[in-house]
Amino acid sequence: MGEPGARTPRERYRAQVREEIKQRAWGQIAIAGASALSLNAIAKQMGMSGPALYRYFANRDELITALVKDAYRSLADTFAARTEAGTDLGGLADALRRWALDDPQRYFLVYGTPVPGYEAPEDTTRIAAEIMAHLLDACAAEQPPAPPRPLDSHLAEYRAWAGEHPAPSSALRRALTFWTRLHGVLSLELAGHFTGMGFDPAELYADEVRALGVSGADAAMLAEEK
Amino acid sequence: MGEPGARTPRERYRAQVREEIKQRAWGQIAIAGASALSLNAIAKQMGMSGPALYRYFANRDELITALVKDAYRSLADTFAARTEAGTDLGGLADALRRWALDDPQRYFLVYGTPVPGYEAPEDTTRIAAEIMAHLLDACAAEQPPAPPRPLDSHLAEYRAWAGEHPAPSSALRRALTFWTRLHGVLSLELAGHFTGMGFDPAELYADEVRALGVSGADAAMLAEEK
DNA sequence: TCGCGTTCGTTAGAAGTTATAACTCCATTG
């Protein structure tokens, strides 16, 4: 999570303070969203005065960028852990939903409304590729009978982006569809667009996982929830 | 768009200024996103001083809420116009994508990251139901052969929410899936998560429309039935 | 052990924001 080397005591202290700042920032974001994040309030919470934080983050954007990067890292680690226990697509779907529900604002920090001018730094896109690689592994591992689709031929460059992943084109397409469909259900659920409609979003999510042809998905894979 | 009756010249003037404020607000949002909207900047653009705007909107939130409501209205009208020309689901999918690409920030104002505390006013949820009604009409009109799915039985309350729409359960489910899947592709595209991946988002979108079994699009592409 | 330099945290302050209060002035209305 923190900076790699923490040899000198000063660096150790610095990393610790940086971590606490991010921690408080997450707290604020969970309550009022990322746009309401206040450096001043964080400093006050930590018992020090405003400008002190600028020793640790050059500005507000840099703090938020660090949080975004941590969020990406968190999802990548979650997928990696789930992959350890066997690469099944259903497991990844389950892990994704748990990760999202665990902290909706963290999910939105990664997949939510972007700031028009903002460009993601290179290392976050690398983590994004890492996340997609887990998906591709799982799709390549359990390949259902799937007829070729017109889209497949368009995915040559996409394969290059994914680091020349050796999965077949149909797996590339399936990973992409997995991503977009589950994000569709998840983001609308977390945004509260289903409230009052009277159905269980978990059921809708499970239904989409089934529709993706995940092996063994008919079982109560997601029923264990809550 | 504005207030219904504009009888007295004062009210007409008031509605006109309100409209101009919203117009400038849209301009700012398109450039820097909703979180960067500044009442002061709008006032300066209009050649008047800051607090004058508070005659027209009680606060920043009320202005944004008005914009959200207009955005909902805009989408509902777009769907209504498309429905005039025949209720086909493919047409709605096309209209939705055009509407989203026409102003991405407008799309995100409706379907993007929500502010944790914010509760949508009652009339926006009514417009949301109106939008869904168009979807349900189209789904009920062109009903493909679809096997019942486990989710269908959970949609009783949802039917009530949708104003007791007479569509069969399978149509309800299909409208819901239409919404979540297309939103999944669209929101990721507009957020720029596909940039650099080297495939055409329009193709991915069209592929999902096809997978939904929209008549006219070549069906039977997906192993959806399993 | 003793400096001395790096770094941390401070206060002061500039420039911006939302929002309220009080005041002027004009238009509409009775």
Next chain:
DNA sequence: CAATGGAGTTATAACTTCTAACGAACGCGA
């Protein structure tokens, strides 16, 4: 025509991010 009410104004308070200058403490090298 006069009175009322709405529009726009300035002044002000309480925020925000962020820069600049200063003091003090910490730790590293001699």
